[in-house]
Amino acid sequence: MFKDLEVFRKVFDEVTIKTLIQLRNARLLKGVIGIVKEGKESVVCNAKDFNDNWIALKIYRILHSDFKKMYNLLIIDPRFSRVKKDRKSIVFNWCKREYRNLVYAFKNKISVPKPLGCLNNIIVLEFIGENGIPAQQLKEIKPSYELYLKVIENLKKMKKIGLSHGDLSEYNILVYNNKPYFIDFGQGVRDDCNLFEEYFKRDLERINNFFKIFIGEEKLIKEI
Numbered sequence: 001m002f003k004d005l006e007v008f009r010k011v012f013d014e015v016t017i018k019t020l021i022q023l024r025n026a027r028l029l030k031g032v033i034g035i036v037k038e039g040k041e042s043v044v045c046n047a048k049d050f051n052d053n054w055i056a057l058k059i060y061r062i063l064h065s066d067f068k069k070m071y072n073l074l075i076i077d078p079r080f081s082r083v084k085k086d087r088k089s090i091v092f093n094w095c096k097r098e099y100r101n102l103v104y105a106f107k108n109k110i111s112v113p114k115p116l117g118c119l120n121n122i123i124v125l126e127f128i129g130e131n132g133i134p135a136q137q138l139k140e141i142k143p144s145y146e147l148y149l150k151v152i153e154n155l156k157k158m159k160k161i162g163l164s165h166g167d168l169s170e171y172n173i174l175v176y177n178n179k180p181y182f183i184d185f186g187q188g189v190r191d192d193c194n195l196f197e198e199y200f201k202r203d204l205e206r207i208n209n210f211f212k213i214f215i216g217e218e219k220l221i222k223e224i
Contacts (some may be wrong), residue, residue, distance in 0.1 A: 010064045011035075011043050015088070019120040028117045028124050032057065036134050041065050041186075046132040054127040055116065056134075060095050062088060062121055070094050077189050094186055095121050101163065101185035108161045111154050112182050113174075128174045128181050135176035138210070139169075148211040151180050155207065159200060162191030168203035170210045 023029040030048045036056075037044040042065075045057040067090045074080045074093060079100070083093045099118035102125075106112055114126035129135040138151075151173065158164065165172075166187030174181040189196055 011059055011061055013063050015062055016059060016121060019122050023117065023119055023122065023124065026117070026119075029055070029057070033132060036132070041070070044134070046127060046134070054129070054132055056113065056125040056127045058095075058098075058123040058125060060091050060121040062091050065091055067091060073187055076193060076195055078192050079190070091121050095123060098184075098186040098188070099123050101188040104161070104190075105158070105163060105182070105185070108157065108163075110157050110161075110163075110182065111150075111180060112185070128176050128183075130176075135174040135181070137171055138173040138175055138180065139171055141175055143211055143213070145214050147175065147178065147180060148214050150178075151207055151211070154180060154182060155204060162196070164189055164191075164196050164200040165203050166199045169206045 020029065020032065024031075027050055030050045030052075032045050032047045034046060035043050036046050042058055042060045045059060047055050047057050049055050065087070067087045071083070071085055071090045074083050074090065074097065077097065080093050080097055083089055096118060099115055102112055102115040102123070106114055113128050115123065116126065117124040127134070138147075155168075165182060165185060166189060167184065168182065172182065172184040174183055187199070189199060
């Protein structure tokens with residue numbers, strides 16, 4: 001199942017394995033199939049629920065994460081300004097922030113994977129893709145004006161509800177059935193954070209740069 005033993009050791013530590021067992025006992029997860037995406041701070045696994053539906057698990061590394069950087073990005077958020085400065089607390093709260101951002105976005109009809117649960121360093125999500133194969137990232141497909149408008153509509157909704165992604169780009173937008181899904185909300189902040197506007201503008205500029213064939217930056221920023 002896991003071909004790279006080194007990856008396995010850096011992800012599936014004792015705490016993570018116990019968390020997986022707890023999620024199974026809560027019937028949020030039946031079994032993990034494998035790793036479909038590996039990042040510096042986390043991995044994404046495809047898995048099955050008890051109805052044999054595909055789901056996704058985002059697992060944050062505990063022993064091999066840049067917890068000092070995560071801490072500095074957490075404490076600027078009023079919701080997490082008092083987090084304890086130890087590795088486990090930082091990773092757990094980072095995971096919790098991403099989950100809360102996703103729940104808030106999903107409830108407000110932002111196009112994101114449906115959040116199904118969160119425990120410790122693991123988020124359980126709707127699987128965006130087919131037969132255990134994840135949807136392509138925006139960077140992997142040819143951009144279209146129709147898709148551009150859908151991405152912009154998502155951003156408009158986020159602005160309206162006071163949520164910025166904080167790290168949005170063509171790398172963390174999945175496209176499935178010509179619909180964009182924003183993912184990776186770990187750096188996301190609400191509008192009670194003094195960096196909200198800065199983060200939102202940065203997200204907007206990155207998207208504008210990717211779709212620059214369709215519209216100029218100045219016009220896009222004014223529109224939003």
